[in-house]
Amino acid sequence: MLLRKFLPLACIPLLGSVALADEPARDQLQPNAPQSLLLDITRAGDALVAVGERGHVLIGKDAIWQQVATPSASQLTKVFFLDDKLGWAVGHDATILHTDDGGLSWVKQFEAPSRERPFMDVLFTSASDGMAIGAYGLFFTTNDGGKNWQEAFHDELLGEEDAAYLNELKETDPEGYALEKASLLPHFNRIIRLDDGRLLMVGELGLVAVSSDGGARFSRVNFDYDGSMFNAIEAHGKVFVMGLRGHAFAAGLGLDDWQQLSLPVESSINGALVSSKGGLYLVGNAGVVLAVNDNAEAELVARRQGENLLAGAEDKQGRIWLVGAKGVFALDSAQTK
Numbered sequence: 001m002l003l004r005k006f007l008p009l010a011c012i013p014l015l016g017s018v019a020l021a022d023e024p025a026r027d028q029l030q031p032n033a034p035q036s037l038l039l040d041i042t043r044a045g046d047a048l049v050a051v052g053e054r055g056h057v058l059i060g061k062d063a064i065w066q067q068v069a070t071p072s073a074s075q076l077t078k079v080f081f082l083d084d085k086l087g088w089a090v091g092h093d094a095t096i097l098h099t100d101d102g103g104l105s106w107v108k109q110f111e112a113p114s115r116e117r118p119f120m121d122v123l124f125t126s127a128s129d130g131m132a133i134g135a136y137g138l139f140f141t142t143n144d145g146g147k148n149w150q151e152a153f154h155d156e157l158l159g160e161e162d163a164a165y166l167n168e169l170k171e172t173d174p175e176g177y178a179l180e181k182a183s184l185l186p187h188f189n190r191i192i193r194l195d196d197g198r199l200l201m202v203g204e205l206g207l208v209a210v211s212s213d214g215g216a217r218f219s220r221v222n223f224d225y226d227g228s229m230f231n232a233i234e235a236h237g238k239v240f241v242m243g244l245r246g247h248a249f250a251a252g253l254g255l256d257d258w259q260q261l262s263l264p265v266e267s268s269i270n271g272a273l274v275s276s277k278g279g280l281y282l283v284g285n286a287g288v289v290l291a292v293n294d295n296a297e298a299e300l301v302a303r304r305q306g307e308n309l310l311a312g313a314e315d316k317q318g319r320i321w322l323v324g325a326k327g328v329f330a331l332d333s334a335q336t337k
Contacts, residue, residue, distance in 0.1 A: 033067040034058060038323035039077050039091075040271075041313045045084025048315055049103040050323050051076035057089065058328065059103050060321065065328060070097060070106045074113075078121045088146065090119035090132050098146050109146040123191050123199070131215050133201065137185025141215065154218055157185060157209060190231045191215075194239065196253065202229035202241050210255060221255045233272040235280040236294050242269035242282060250296045263290065264300045271311035276318055283309035283322055289331065302331060 030036065038052035048060040055072040057079075058065050070076075076091035081103075089097045094112035096119065099105060110132075117135040124130035131141045132149070137157070140149045155163060162184045169177040186204035194200055199211040201218060206226040209218040229243040239255060242248035246266040251258045263269075269284040280292040287304030309324040312331075320331040 029067055029069060030054075030056070033327075034065045035327035037075075037325055038310070038328055039075070040079050040311045041321060041323045041328065042079050042081055042087075042311075043313050043315070044081040044087055044102050046316050047102060048313055048321055049079055049081065049087065050321075050328050051079045051089045051091070052323070055091075057097075057103060057106065060315070060328065063315075063319075063330070068104055068106070071108045072097060072106075072111070074111075075118070077118055080122045080124060082124045082127060086124070086127060086145075088122045088124065088130065088132075090122040090134070092118040094119055094134070094138065096122070096132055096140075096146065096149065110140070110149045120187065120189050121191050123193060125193060125214065129214065131191065133188035133191050135187045136183050137188060139188060152215075153181060154185065156217055157207065157220065187228070189229065189243075192232050192234070194234050194253070200232050200239065200255075202232045202243070204228045208232075208241055208255075223249075223258055225249065225260075230268065230270050231272050233274065233280070235272075235274045235292075236278075236296070238296065240272065240280070240292070240296075242272060242284075244268050246284075248282065248298075259296070261292070261296055261298055263298045265290070270309065273312040273314065273320070275314050275320060281312060281320065283312050283324075285309070287324070289322070 033056050036053055038050045041050040050058040053075050055070045055074055057070050058067050072095050074091050074093040074095045076089045079089040081087040085100055085102050087099045087103055094115050096110040097106045098109050117138050119132045119134040122132045128143050128145050133139050139152045141152055142149050186207050188201055188203045191201040199215050201209045206223055208221050208223040210221055211218045227244040227247055229241045232241045238250045240250050245268055246263045248261040248269055249258045265288045267285040267288045269282050271283045273281050282290040285308045287307040287309055289302035290298045291301045292298045307324055307326050309322050312320055312322040314320050321328055
């Protein structure tokens with residue numbers, strides 16, 4: 001079994017949301033924020049929005065990047081926009097932030113630092129319905145745009161032995177049941193909505209699961225790899241999942257014929273994007289940028305030594321921007337397809 005990536009859980013779980021202040025974190029705005037650790041980037045209308053360490057949020061427009069204040073100093077791991085205005089960012093301390101003006105201002109919708117578990121991704125399927133996922137099976141849902149969040153426990157994703165163990169504890173040791181319940185599920189790393197409306201979630205220990213009911217229940221797909229998957233994307237009529245040590249796989253929309261991609265690197269693959277030209281790019285550790293063609297063949301198109309890359313997005317001019325350990329930068333147009 002792979003080593004867990006996060007600290008042990010706090011002993012006392014937090015139920016429900018907490019009273020939140022919306023004042024920006026003191027001394028948060030930093031002149032070098034565009035060169036700081038950034039973990040995700042996405043498009044919001046005519047602008048790009050990047051998030052990262054210390055609650056940093058950066059807005060990029062016409063190749064100019066400006067930091068905006070947020071009400072959190074927790075590291076932000078993912079950002080999602082439903083349209084050009086409505087967006088959410090999630091991160092450590094089980095933090096959820098929301099914007100309704102394209103990222104210019106943010107409010108805190110949820111935070112639970114006592115859990116010592118980060119959210120790793122956030123997805124909204126409408127202005128009302130959304131979910132945030134994270135470490136040790138962390139899974140919260142909302143049906144009112146994030147005003148209220150409810151925790152869900154996806155016991156259908158437990159292994160048979162773990163499920164039996166929990167059922168026994170539930171009858172004999174309620175306190176032990178509560179503690180073990182909070183640590184037996186794998187980390188949920190990424191959740192996406194496929195074009196046909198199904199949800200696909202990937203995570204630790206080879207987790208690839210699909211939901212046909214908006215995330216109420218998931219079922220594991222037949223996936224013969226037990227390493228961590230960090231990301232997923234639909235492209236070229238296929239579904240791609242990727243993760244630890246250069247492992248990436250592709251399957252048809254039936255999700256039952258997974259084939260491993262032959263990558264020219266062994267670096268962990270963290271992020272993926274599809275350009276407006278249809279090009280699929282994978283980015284990962286050791287600064288690798290890979291282009292994947294329609295036949296699922298990968299080519300190394302760029303490398304930034306010593307700089308782990310985590311995500312990418314395309315601006316309105318068709319330029320690709322990447323984020324990682326050393327901030328945000330644009331990919332040379334000669335390296336795009």
